Amino acid sequence: DAKTTQPPSMDCAEGRAANLPCNHSTISGNEYVYWYRQIHSQGPQYIIHGLKNNETNEMASLIITEDRKSSTLILPHATLRDTAVYYCIVRVTGYSTLTFGKGTMLLVSP
Amino acid sequence: DTAVSQTPKYLVTQMGNDKSIKCEQNLGHDTMYWYKQDSKKFLKIMFSYNNKELIINETVPNRFSPKSPDKAHLNLHINSLELGDSAVYFCASSQDGRGGETQYFGPGTRLLVL
Numbered sequence: 129d130a131k132t133t134q135p136p137s138m139d140c141a142e143g144r145a146a147n148l149p150c151n152h153s154t155i156s157g158n159e160y161v162y163w164y165r166q167i168h169s170q171g172p173q174y175i176i177h178g179l180k181n182n183e184t185n186e187m188a189s190l191i192i193t194e195d196r197k198s199s200t201l202i203l204p205h206a207t208l209r210d211t212a213v214y215y216c217i218v219r220v221t222g223y224s225t226l227t228f229g230k231g232t233m234l235l236v237s238p
Numbered sequence: 239d240t241a242v243s244q245t246p247k248y249l250v251t252q253m254g255n256d257k258s259i260k261c262e263q264n265l266g267h268d269t270m271y272w273y274k275q276d277s278k279k280f281l282k283i284m285f286s287y288n289n290k291e292l293i294i295n296e297t298v299p300n301r302f303s304p305k306s307p308d309k310a311h312l313n314l315h316i317n318s319l320e321l322g323d324s325a326v327y328f329c330a331s332s333q334d335g336r337g338g339e340t341q342y343f344g345p346g347t348r349l350l351v352l
Contacts, residue, residue: 162340166281169346170345170346171242171328171330171343171344171345171346172281172328172330172341172343173343174340174341174342177340213279215281225271225283225286225294225296226283226341227283228280228281228282230279230280
């Protein structure tokens with residue numbers, strides 16, 4: 129019962145921007161969009177989250193469409209260390225947990 | 239100054255044994271979680287505790303028993319280990335378990351049941 133759809137894999141050249149799309153057409157008004165990533169053999173790492181507005185932090189930018197049915201995670205200058213599986217997750221407020229899908233395997237190449 | 243730590247990092251054991259995995263967080267968070275990542279790399283929630291009280295229990299066999307002696311610790315005890323329990327187990331914590339805050343994950347415990 130995945131609530132998000134992501135491409136299984138993407139490639140990006142080092143130094144270029146990586147744009148990772150996510151579809152969440154059934155998102156509810158009280159659900160946030162979260163992005164996590166998992167580098168090989170490590171625990172998932174929080175990247176960014178948002179509700180309606182676009183967000184930016186030191187790691188990435190999150191662009192959410194006006195209808196909130198899709199979003200894009202942008203890594204402005206991808207490095208080799210950004211190679212990881214990236215998970216887009218929608219999550220309700222209140223006591224709840226993260227439901228991870230299959231994510232997108234991003235491979236950053238020299 | 240590790241935020242969420244787990245011990246052991248690796249655990250190899252025989253079927254039928256009982257084992258425990260420990261998790262500690264020094265972030266002052268109220269909520270802690272256990273996740274399981276199987277061989278197909280799917281990451282699934284198992285339990286969630288808030289201030290030492292069980293909040294979420296996702297259809298996990300009762301061979302798995304979490305214990306939270308205080309809000310900084312959430313241990314996972316597994317009885318009668320089975321081959322299918324082989325996986326990576328991740329502990330996580332968050333401020334109060336409500337929507338809008340992030341979860342911080344530990345490095346994982348790799349369990350192999352032979």
